[in-house]
Amino acid sequence: MTSPSTRPAPHQPSTLAIGLRRGGVEIRQILRQKDTLIFTFTFPVIIMLTFGAVFNREIPGTGVDFRQYFMAGMIATGVMAAAFITLGVGIAIERDDGTLKRLRGTPMRASSYFIGKFVMVFALCLGQVVLLLGVATLFLGLSLPETGARWLTFAWVMALGVLACTVLGIAISAVPRSGRSAAGVVVLPFMVLQFVSGVFFVFTQMPAGVQQVGALFPLKWMGQGLRSAFLPDVLQRVEAAGSWDHGTTALVLGAWVVGGTLVSLLTFRWYRQAV
Template sequence: MTTTTRTRASHRSTALGIGLRRGVLELKQFLRQKDTVIFTFSFPLLMTVLFGAIFQRKLPGTDVDFTQYFLAGMVATGIMGTTFVLLAVGIALERDDGTLKRLRAMPMPLSAYFIGKTVLVLVASIAQTVLLLVFGSLFFGLTMPATAGKWLTLGWVLLLGVIACTLLGVAMSAVPRSGRSAAAVVMPIFVVLQFISGVFFVFTELPGPVQAVGGVFPLKWLSQGLRSVFLPEELQRMEPTGSWDHPGIAIVLALWIVAGLVLSVATFRWQRARS
């Protein structure tokens, strides 16, 4: 092994170690922000209770409660909330208050910052998913996957969804003009995507133009992938293609990962342009 190779390996090892320690710090800071924690984890639960009380009906031609269809979408929403929303708002605030500028000036690999953020959203996403699944199972009859294949599907759908929404959150953090306006910019986008992605309503019951727009974004495909895990196989006829379309889900989420990476690299700044 050459000196250059050893140096690069040592640098990667150092970046990973510092990044993991930053991840622990990010988690501690997140947990200290009680209002953010409460909103992040309670929003999907509150929406589940609200829509479960309003839409007490069966899916057309089935014995499956609409709430079970809706819960799969709420798990997807929870993941997007702990990745896209959390990072888009959080990074914008850190850029505005000078945190990113100070971190860049420190003798620390810059990649450690993003490793730390990845640890934060990964842990938060897992916790959010477990919370929603337990809640749905206890109070709304959500059935856990019965086969190894469905657990495998759950794993790769969640992984691709978390990566795609994380990268899009990093890219979105460049859009708000200030940290104070970040939530006002990000939250309407988040809410609209839920309505057009088949979270609150059966996707194929939405108007055609709305389906066309919703089908562009990752939340629709993440929701569809989760429905394939938690709903009976016969319900795939209610999807636009008449099937769960796992290859399509994987391709679209992978394309969003590539797009999110390109946008993140192109738009990320350690400080505001005016600085």
């Protein structure tokens, strides 16, 4: 008979397994938050339809509908809203209401918690992209990527973009002093980035200083990468480098993924620290 002292320790699920299970919980929770879902899904759709009605014209000298250019930016900003805002505000609230404190008392590791958030964000972004593409094609008459290579570009830009915005959302959640102030802290930089990243305007038509600031952040590169999937190659000449510059896009987005992950691990706290 095995004595209590010699019994094998119970098997502990892996970090990935815990994270995936947490991801399922996160998805069920977000589906119950009707106000969050409505904002996340309707905001980019309303902007796309509004701008689509106003800017029904060609980009001068290209013969390309500006709305085709604009669609890539709206998908990029929709992904950022689903990841950056949802996590930046949501984690701050969970820290305040005791959710993180309760999770800390379980086998949940910070890395597993991050994986769970990524699973939830990926599901949100997938649903949002399908919705935006449907609206763009059915109501605005825009075109989808025409070749397998362009769909592959779309896929890797989306994957890096979702990862980058997810870790940045986790990182910025440490900034608000309370859940009540989180929305103001998180939404402001998101709104600024939309205007400096070429979402609403052709990027190279903005002042040089604004372009330099926008090029520091992932939203600009997400938009440029997605434009390379949706637009004909003639539009390369309106990009800052005169080309789609896929190498730099991958490098910058990858750097934000690595940097954002490190910052998230260093700044993440289960409890609100006393001021």
